[in-house]
Amino acid sequence: MATTAIETATAKLSVENDFSKYEFANLKPYVHPPETKENLPWSELVTLDLEDYNRSGGKERLAKQLEHAFYVKNFGLDQERVDRQFTLAKHFFELPTSEKEKFEIDYKAADYNGWRRPGRSLIADGRDAIEIYNIPKFTDDFKGKYDQPDLLKAHLPEIEEFQRALHANVVLPLLRLFAIVLQLPDEEYLVKQHTYEKKSEDHFRYMVYHARTEEEWAASKYGATGGHTDLGTVTLLFRQPVAGLQILGEDGNWTWVSAQPGTITVNLADTISHLTGGWLKSSVHRVVAPPKDQREYERTGLLYFARPHNDTQLLPITDSLVLQESGVKPRFEKIVTMEEWVRAKQTLQLNPEIAAKRWAERGDGKVEVLAGFHDQRYKE
């Protein structure tokens, strides 16, 4: 194989910093756990084949298949590159706490980039066993703001390339499909609100759900109370063999997302809903205890959260015929920017003490996130 620019850049970094022990040849590769043999009520999600995107009539065909949750395949990143990111995630979480806490999140500032230690979750009763590492965009706005452990420093060119590929190959094409569904005169309308180079809070995430004892699962009600919507435009989740993710259907039933080979699961999230006055719906989802035959495994995740520019006003798009005809209304009592929305929702997500107090204020299972917009608790 020819040497790529990424390989050259990584090799140079390695020589300059003696990162040789972090080269992939010296990192034990991540091995995906086996799939469950249990017969679970699986979600019937459609798969959008992004290879169709550039064919004649392809975008229109794909746009017709959009739902609040779906898979995409053929997104231009082969399994080897995806697995290298799983390997980095595994080795990152295996670092000692004393190392990881050097990169710990500033919870009070609702700044989610960096390492989130276990036990800070709003979405489960009892303490969660989840660790997260969020990596911002590779743009001037974030340059020098967040340090990385040497393990990841050694691979930043590849992480950047991976993140940019997700944005270009998945997020932007999906935004054009939304524009088609919304009958926007400008197919680039949403794309222009999601420029990679402009300041926005998109981020790439490594995540691990540690295995838990039966008692621990029972204390957190097996994750059943964790229903939520994500705050951005769309969330991309890489194929996850350890079952756990469930999606709430319109019929009020939770179904399990299965591990389709070569796919990413896409969840629509709050911001695309805000921009369409609730016409496009966020996917309500939760992560529950894996089936018995997978409980022993750690559940390692790779995710990408797409968000519009921080200065985007979260109002329904005005030049959509579809939205005009359905008479949608703004979802906030005042003009709210993406930056304000992110801060409001992240404050609740990162600070369990603040969240518990705010959820208790109304006492009806709802919380005011910002300017008259409420999140609700979903039933078990």
Ligand SMILES: O=C(O)CCC(=O)C(=O)O
């Ligand atoms: O791990 C998953 O499958 C989903 C995680 C999730 O819902 C989230 O981080 O918002």
Ligand SMILES: [Fe+2]
């Ligand atoms: Fe989520």
